Amino acid sequence: MIQDMFDAASLGSLYALMALGIALIFGVMGLVNFAYGELIMIGGYTVLVAMGAGGLGIVLTTVLTVTSAALLMERLVFRPARGVDPATLMVISFALSIGLQSLAIVIAGARPKSVNLFGSLTHPVQVAGARIGVLDITSIGLAAVLVTGLTLFLKRTVPGLRLRATAEDFTMSRLLGVRANAVFATVFALSGVLAAAAALILTAQTGALSPSMGSQPVLVAFVATVIGGVGSLAGAAIGGFLLGVVSVLLQLVFPVGLQPYTEAFVYAIVIAVLLLRPGGLFGSRHLEERA
Amino acid sequence: MNVRGRRPSTGITTLIVLAAIIVAWALILSSVSAYLTQVAITSLINLMIVTGLYTFTGNSGVISFGHVSFVAVGAYAAAILIMPAVSKEMLLPGLPGFLQDAHLAALPATGAAIVIACCFAVLVGAPLMRLSGVAASIASFAVLMIISVVLTNDPALSGDGGVLTGITDTISVPFVAAWAVAGLCAAYAFQTSRVGVRLRASREDPFAARGLGIGIYSERLLAWVISAALAGAAGALDAQYLGALSATDFWLPLTFLTLAMLVTGGMRSLTGAVIGTLAVTAATEGLNQIETGIKIAGLTIGGRQGLANVALAIATIVVLIRWPAGLTGGREITLPRQIRARRSRHQEPTRPAPAALDPSGSGQG
Numbered sequence: 001m002i003q004d005m006f007d008a009a010s011l012g013s014l015y016a017l018m019a020l021g022i023a024l025i026f027g028v029m030g031l032v033n034f035a036y037g038e039l040i041m042i043g044g045y046t047v048l049v050a051m052g053a054g055g056l057g058i059v060l061t062t063v064l065t066v067t068s069a070a071l072l073m074e075r076l077v078f079r080p081a082r083g084v085d086p087a088t089l090m091v092i093s094f095a096l097s098i099g100l101q102s103l104a105i106v107i108a109g110a111r112p113k114s115v116n117l118f119g120s121l122t123h124p125v126q127v128a129g130a131r132i133g134v135l136d137i138t139s140i141g142l143a144a145v146l147v148t149g150l151t152l153f154l155k156r157t158v159p160g161l162r163l164r165a166t167a168e169d170f171t172m173s174r175l176l177g178v179r180a181n182a183v184f185a186t187v188f189a190l191s192g193v194l195a196a197a198a199a200l201i202l203t204a205q206t207g208a209l210s211p212s213m214g215s216q217p218v219l220v221a222f223v224a225t226v227i228g229g230v231g232s233l234a235g236a237a238i239g240g241f242l243l244g245v246v247s248v249l250l251q252l253v254f255p256v257g258l259q260p261y262t263e264a265f266v267y268a269i270v271i272a273v274l275l276l277r278p279g280g281l282f283g284s285r286h287l288e289e290r291a
Numbered sequence: 292m293n294v295r296g297r298r299p300s301t302g303i304t305t306l307i308v309l310a311a312i313i314v315a316w317a318l319i320l321s322s323v324s325a326y327l328t329q330v331a332i333t334s335l336i337n338l339m340i341v342t343g344l345y346t347f348t349g350n351s352g353v354i355s356f357g358h359v360s361f362v363a364v365g366a367y368a369a370a371i372l373i374m375p376a377v378s379k380e381m382l383l384p385g386l387p388g389f390l391q392d393a394h395l396a397a398l399p400a401t402g403a404a405i406v407i408a409c410c411f412a413v414l415v416g417a418p419l420m421r422l423s424g425v426a427a428s429i430a431s432f433a434v435l436m437i438i439s440v441v442l443t444n445d446p447a448l449s450g451d452g453g454v455l456t457g458i459t460d461t462i463s464v465p466f467v468a469a470w471a472v473a474g475l476c477a478a479y480a481f482q483t484s485r486v487g488v489r490l491r492a493s494r495e496d497p498f499a500a501r502g503l504g505i506g507i508y509s510e511r512l513l514a515w516v517i518s519a520a521l522a523g524a525a526g527a528l529d530a531q532y533l534g535a536l537s538a539t540d541f542w543l544p545l546t547f548l549t550l551a552m553l554v555t556g557g558m559r560s561l562t563g564a565v566i567g568t569l570a571v572t573a574a575t576e577g578l579n580q581i582e583t584g585i586k587i588a589g590l591t592i593g594g595r596q597g598l599a600n601v602a603l604a605i606a607t608i609v610v611l612i613r614w615p616a617g618l619t620g621g622r623e624i625t626l627p628r629q630i631r632a633r634r635s636r637h638q639e640p641t642r643p644a645p646a647a648l649d650p651s652g653s654g655q656g
Contacts, residue, residue: 032425077608084615087354090428091554092611098547099604105597215543219436226429260444267433267440274433275418278426 003132004252010136012244013143014201018221019240020150021194023233026225028167028187030086034093035073036222037214038100039192042069043199044209045108048115055118063196070192074184097215104211112210117203139201146197147237150190154233159186220247220266227273305623306479309565310472313338316569317468331464332532334572335471336525338565340549341556342474343521345564346481347514348553351507352494353423356546357415357431360438361408361519363541365526367442369404370455370536373397382455397466401527408523409516416515420508423497435546442538456535467528474521478561481517486510551607557617562624570618571603578602 018036025033043066050061073096081092118135154160165173166183174180202217203209221240228239243266250262313335320331344358371383372395379391395403419430481487490510493500497507530536548571556567578599614620 077612081608081612081615084611086425087352087558088554088611088615090354091550092608094547095551095604095607095611098544099601099608102597102600102604106601110597219432223429223433226425261440264437264440267436270433271419271430274422274426274430278422 004248006132006136006140008245008248009241010139010205010244011248012241013140014198014205015217015221015224015240015244016237017143017146017194017198017201017240018218019224019228019236020147020233021191021198022218022222023225023228023236024150024187024191024194027233028163029078029184030089031078032086032090032093032222033191034090034218034222035096035100036191036195037216037218038097038104039066039070039073039195040199040202040214040218041101041104041209041211042066043196044115044203044213045104047117047200047203048113048209051115058117059200062200063193066196066199067189067192070188070195071185074188078188079181079184101211101215108211110211112208112213114207115203115209116207117200135204139205142197142201146194150194150233153190163187220244223267223270227270302625304625305562306475308624309475309562312565312569313471313475314468317464317471321464328464330572330576332462332467334568335464335467336528336532337549337552337572338471338568339474339525339528340522340545341552341564341568342471342478342561343518343525344549344553345518345558345561346478346521347511347518349558349560349564350482350487350490350494350514351511353427353431353511354550355431355518356428356550357434357438358518358522359541359546359549360435361412361522362526362529362545363438363442363538364411365404365408365523366530366536366541367455367526368407368523369400369527370530372400372403373531374455378456397462397531401470401524401531404527405520405523408519408526412516412519413512416512416519420511420515435542439538439542442541454535454537462528462531467532470524470528474524475561475565477517477521478564481514482561486513490514551603555607555610555617557619557621559616559621560619560623562622563617563619566619566624567617574606575599575603 018040021039022033022036025031025036043062046062046065047058050058053061077092077096078089081089084092118138154164162173162178162183163186165176165178166180170180173183198217199214202213206213220243224240224243225236226239227243228235228237246269247262247266250265251259254262254265317331317335320334321328340358340362343361344355347353347358348355371379371386371390372393374382375394376392379386383391415434419427419434422430482491489500489505490507492503493505493507493510500507526541529540533540552567552571553564554567555571556565557563610618
């Protein structure tokens with residue numbers, strides 16, 4: 001029972017991290033970054049390439065590579081596209097996502113590769129009478145640290161303040177001297193760090209790499225962002241966490257015959273939440289999009 | 292708000308020109324080679340999907356990621372109705388009796404598939420049309436995922452793993468072209484109808500539209516159902532063309548392809564849907580042709596497909612950054628004669644006033 005709870009919390013933490021990365025970009029730039037999953041994929045494949053570098057080396061390499069990829073994304077694709085309407089931006093990021101996935105297929109092949117990352121961490125550990133993987137605990141801990149760090153950054157530092165100002169009122173903050181380019185680069189860099197962490201956790205947990213490894217969980221994470229509430233970072237993290245927990249719990253609760261349908265049920269729940277609270281669970285109910 | 296160039300042509304010339312383009316496209320391609328005939332059929336089916344997508348997304352401004360689910364519903368419905376009873380016994384043992392015995396010809400099967408897709412659309416759209424903006428897009432995406440999961444996992448509906456084979460029927464270019472033109476007519480009829488115009492008004496400014504008494508819900512629902520009919524028809528044709536179905540055919544790659552076709556062509560006009568489809572098809576085929584001429588060591592079949600996708604993605608991004616409103620910019624195609632006539636009608640009233648009367652020197656027009 002406790003083991004199941006930790007499983008749920010572990011998946012929830014992963015989704016929360018990803019949802020945060022997406023919500024950051026969405027909140028500050030109004031951009032739905034479908035290519036976020038590809039950042040995770042890049043992180044995964046970087047792990048494969050950096051396997052010989054030892055634990056810390058792998059982590060550092062991954063973080064650097066993914067963050068650079070994120071910054072490149074911003075500079076090459078999204079900065080020229082600034083000012084384009086949200087719908088077209090969505091399609092641009094969708095195209096970027098598919099393009100990067102296809103590029104990975106060309107370079108690395110479509111078949112999944114297996115990778116043993118932090119294998120020593122899969123040892124179970126006795127906690128309160130149940131055997132829980134150290135990896136699970138690490139995932140949850142890492143997610144908690146990153147979320148706290150991000151919150152502190154946003155609330156207590158000046159760059160964080162500029163970020164929040166830009167998210168709230170872009171034009172006004174520029175008039176007040178906030179440099180948009182720096183803010184957007186910061187946002188992408190931050191989401192890159194979160195993506196790297198998610199990539200490490202995901203690779204360690206599943207041990208498999210494939211070109212589409214990022215797109216699957218990111219869909220869920222993106223949905224979590226909308227459920228959690230447009231513009232609310234805490235909501236996104238909580239939404240991601242809840243979705244992860246609900247996914248695992250449904251898997252456990254469902255009779256065996258219905259197991260493949262858990263994903264469908266999760267999405268049905270998503271629709272239900274959106275119908276009841278279009279602004280998301282934590283967004284303002286009175287906030288409607290003005291065209 | 293600058294309306295010049297955004298008002299859709301209400302003249303029927305647009306429809307005629309577009310239909311002519313499609314017929315010409317079909318005729319030319321099918322007379323060159325068997326391969327290009329396949330390309331013609333596939334592109335016309337895609338065109339129907341894109342037209343359906345346009346009918347909803349272009350008119351309402353809400354991006355739908357879920358229309359491929361209607362394509363899937365239409366495809367499997369048509370497949371079940373067309374497949375001979377023998378195949379059905381083998382592949383779909385869980386079907387109820389009357390479906391087991393049903394065996395329709397192409398036309399009635401396609402018609403029935405459309406009706407089924409519409410029923411599904413009403414079922415799904417009734418709750419969904421209350422949503423707006425990003426929430427609606429996400430919800431439509433959730434619908435796609437649900438349908439995909441169901442089709443992959445329900446043996447009674449879609450066979451083991453969503454794979455159905457032996458859907459026997461032949462399909463011809465004229466048949467598909469006729470359906471494509473019919474789809475265009477339906478889309479055109481909707482966008483020039485009162486309901487369509489009201490919906491477009493709500494697209495520009497939902498709050499103002501509500502102030503004018505336009506309840507967006509029913510207009511959107513009608514657009515949703517019509518677009519589902521078009522997508523469902525496309526699915527039915529697809530089932531007849533492919534002869535075998537797999538649930539993975541109707542998922543993200545097709546969603547991306549049709550969305551890219553619509554948005555690069557221009558989301559806000561019927562011309563955009565047509566031009567986008569034809570342009571992307573031409574570009575993709577061009578890329579495929581180039582690839583066959585290049586030998587690159589170590590490239591597997593998957594790699595070849597991957598390169599084409601990479602190029603398509605890059606092209607989409609570049610086009611959208613340069614022309615965010617798509618290649619047509621939301622305009623409809625018209626005959627040159629009409630354009631000249633319209634320009635001369637418009638230039639008289641907007642000729643700028645003499646500078647002497649306008650001290651600020653700004654001048655309009």
